[in-house]
Amino acid sequence: MSSVQESGAISLKRLQTACESCSLFQLCLPLELAHDDLEELDHIIKQRRPLQRGEYLFQMGNEFRAVYAIRSGSLKTFTTTDGGEEQVTGFHLPSELVGLDAITTGTHPCSARALETTSVCEIPFDRLEELGSRIPGLQRQLLRIMSHEILMEQDTMIWLGKKSAEARLAALLLRFSSRFKARKFSACDFNLSMSRTDIANYLGLAVETVSRLFSRFQTEGLLEVDRKHVLIKDMDALQRMAGADHTN
Amino acid sequence: MSSVQESGAISLKRLQTACESCSLFQLCLPLELAHDDLEELDHIIKQRRPLQRGEYLFQMGNEFRAVYAIRSGSLKTFTTTDGGEEQVTGFHLPSELVGLDAITTGTHPCSARALETTSVCEIPFDRLEELGSRIPGLQRQLLRIMSHEILMEQDTMIWLGKKSAEARLAALLLRFSSRFKARKFSACDFNLSMSRTDIANYLGLAVETVSRLFSRFQTEGLLEVDRKHVLIKDMDALQRMAGADHTN
């Protein structure tokens, strides 16, 4: 899953960010920006030391200062209920922006934790906003990204509300598949960086159910699974499964 | 539930919109704008003939031209699956903006239908965007509203994923309660403009379950229910119910 991976020791000089040379360029914020505007954006972006698996990018309740674009690796976001229970609210892949849900309140409503070694671009929000008011294309792109996030969550709500366990897992797999595809990775052959527990939590199922489903999908010839590694063998069948709600 | 209701015949002269005189002023887009900026906003807003119960504000697949602020009444938004099944994605009350989820694709991903007589302000999106780039406060407010929407949907995802039927209904009731309260209506005594079927659909439950729960809440003394009308008698108990997920 990891791609652009910084090697070993962290040099003290400012790491090169340069959106223009980033392989995620077309999916991330910069899309459609002119060369000069891009340079301005580059200047406000800070590159941070890569996060190790399990490290937090931010925690629920932290003051909101920046949004983060993922360069490589992956994150999960989750809230913690009063009872200490965790609820996973999303998994995030390279080029995606996290932290947007903190704008309203000025406080992060969820925590973000690395699922593997992960590097991010930090984009201070006050400066992004200021820049947005000068560069209409940037502003538009920001609204578009947020709108897209709303859309994706509506989709998720549909699975959670209406669909059977198998449809939910199928939908999850398809979503990952298309996200990888958009990032020029294989749509059929990928690693899931999160644990079964995280998947189950996200889908609102018991771990055991998820486990059983993976097994069943495998015996039915839809997938080949080996731990984190997934190979999709029958995309159409998955699609059919994901489509059917349990009223059928 | 309806409040600012236009009476009978529709005059041909442009109806008075004037955000400044709107009772929803503080909750809606205009918040924090200076007088002059408000006037500019007023100029791009169109007032449409009120929608009757069951009328569509827009339909899934329609081209995205405008976002809509609800003045009075209420709407539901929903998608229709290939199988013709309906999935309710939200209920919308006065001062709320609908249509934001269409920004990314330029096409409405869901339909919006009036649950009762409902009047809305139409805000053409191209002009709003243009205005936003000139008025930073407006832009900020727009981002804030979208961020808030993301937040609310995450919350919804949590109910749907993790919670028992009773917790879901309790959470729904509490959400309406606080939304009415924010709009200076009673937090304990209100009408639900949508049918049981819509509620059930939204919560991912069977109508029968919703019906039974209403009855049970009533016998347990938490509520008094009479058709659409709800009187909350024990807010704390509801809160406790909404909090507990079915892992407790």
Added chain:
DNA sequence: CCGGGACAATGACCCATGTCAACAACTGGG
């Protein structure tokens, strides 16, 4: 190469909630 701890898979059992069916209550049109 071995051992411990986390993670994953599988089986047996049970409960919450869905389904089906009958009925009751309300609503609007004539």
Added chain:
DNA sequence: CCCAGTTGTTGACATGGGTCATTGTCCCGG
């Protein structure tokens, strides 16, 4: 004011998926 259609309520029964318990597997450190 009545009747038909729609919407809501209630009961009996079925089942998907949760829970608990056991066993298997991987992975890392020593």
